[in-house]
Amino acid sequence: MIEVRNISKTFADNKVLNDVSYTIKKGMCNLVIGRSGSGKSVFLKSVVGLHPVDSGEILFDGRDTTKMTNIELKNLRKEIGMVFQGGALFNSSTVEENVAYPLEMFTKMSKAEKQKRVDFCLDHVHIENANHLFPSEISGGMQKRVAIARAIALNPKYLFCDEPNSGLDPVTAIVIDNLIQDLTKELDITTMVITHDMNSVMEIGENIMYVYQGQKWWEGDKKQIFNTDNPELNDFVFASDLFKSIKKNK
């Protein structure tokens, strides 16, 4: 479990996060949703330590990352897997080398053990016969799946995904969403997903936080989100005609 308590973050004069608190629960898909520029990506990068926060506490199973030394933070990061918006795969490395990278850096596994782990991870994300291809030679959906495989290579306790299905067609997006949900349950990890895709919310949203203008505006699950009377959240949820008609029919 990750407890985020009253964090704030300012860039120059722009307060991007304002006193945000959120509990990211273990074994669940925790979603942070919001409009573009609302501060959700900054929230994620603050939680994982890429952007140091101005105030507040971030507790990874009781360990406060805001008070950690660089070495402690570095050790904690070995327990974190992250999937970036664009995949962030290393262009000059093959699919297999990308997944093996954290194993090369942080384990003393033999070559055979590493290969076994790489095959296991790629198998989990349903990647076949692409081990020796470069990221530029595979589709966007496959790149995201390889990024997930790399993120789980070291058996992380925490998985963070920054808009994992952006730029993907609806079918592939749902495949990625389901994959993240399955891995969360199967590996019993703490997962946080940043998204602005309502399909993802309805597919995997178990614990959802809506961020609006850098503040936590609403928290609940996918059932509650349809019945909220929060006007800003309603604007977001029912922005498309499809969701408007679903609400009408209800």
Next chain:
Amino acid sequence: MRILYHIGRFGILQRRVFARPEKHKILFTNILREMDKLGVGSILIIMIIMFFMGAVVTIQTALNLENPFVSKIIIGFATRDSIILEFSSTVTAVILAGIIGSNIASEIGTMRITEQLDAMEIMGVNSAGYIILPKILGMMLMMPFLVIIAMSVGILGGLAATYVIPSLSAQDYLTGLQLDFSAYRVFYSLIKSDVFAMIITMVSSYHGFYAKGGSLEVGKAGTLGVIYSIILILIANLFITHLMLT
């Protein structure tokens, strides 16, 4: 104030670059890769440029020393010293700043904007050390070899030019090459070249590492890397020359 900001940030980056590497074996492999990519990949272009530069220096020197009271062997002597002292190291470094500097800044800048560096940081890898240190060490190891090649090819270019200069024989040129030879000057040039290698890789990496935005900014980072590398090479050249030759 802006320059102080950059100096400070440059210093912080170098502290991260020279931090203890995660795994020495991986560092060694990466150094070899960079030596091949940055050094070996530049040999041909340096050979072509230095051959013609050596020939032109010889022709121009011969043109300026067309005096019956000046011995012809001075042409070979002047060409040799120009190539060893200046052209092989400084001109090679300026050329490499253009070729390698922009390459390094663009490569690291692209990794920055596509979040590849962030991905490393999240895994607990010191991205600055992992990416930049092998480039600095690889280039420093390769640069003296490149300079020796540049010296040899430049002098050969001068020899080839004797065939188009009616007043200068190849024998005079070769005698001039051996006149008052000092190995210290070669040493000075090699030392200089290693400092230049550090400047090119560190400055270009700095601009790439802090690139922001999109592909336009990556291109801008490449250009800035080249410009500042060249300026610093020329300044360093002045200081090293003053320190070692006066």
